[in-house]
Amino acid sequence: GAGVSQSPRYKVAKRGQDVALRCDPISGHVSLFWYQQALGQGPEFLTYFQNEAQLDKSGLPSDRFFAERPEGSVSTLKIQRTQKEDSAVYLCASSLGHLSGNTIYFGEGSWLTVV
């Protein structure tokens, strides 16, 4: 596609509910990233894929967070038993490769509110 596409754009979840956030990267982009952006803050790294391999998941805040990219294209970020502190914008990004200087393109984000 023309850009990184994320869905849903907005999600309200009740505390304890599971949510799944989808990301369609730019076609042909090898690298895919998930970031979490709390209100008024800069984005914080969650996890990184190169093709289908999850090479870094050091930013996932707890074992309730799980990400996958089974065919090296679309990715899903799953949050189990959501808590209020999970409320944030979840940003997906992609880039052509893993070299430093490659531009990383962001989607518009999925805005999650846990009530």
Added chain:
Amino acid sequence: GDSVTQMEGPVTLSEEAFLTINCTYTATGYPSLFWYVQYPGEGLQLLLKATKADDKGSNKGFEATYRKETTSFHLEKGSVQVSDSAVYFCALTNNAGNMLTFGGGTRLMVKP
């Protein structure tokens, strides 16, 4: 670890004023440096980048120069417009290019 520090906002300017948003960084090796912009209700957009020392990134009248000696990448624009009102994020990638580290963002408000 790597880190980015930006001046706190909001920065409020009148139209046609000169803009500087300070950004300094701490990183090992030779990171690439970026400015991203987030307009209200929209996603992050790359504004400009520089991949090595003394490089100048520029776009839409904005400029920033990669200064390794002062570990800085300050954003400047000679004459801001109301449409430049947004949140600006300074960021760097690590040597492997697989992680962006962001500053906290600086909100710019331009008044007519």
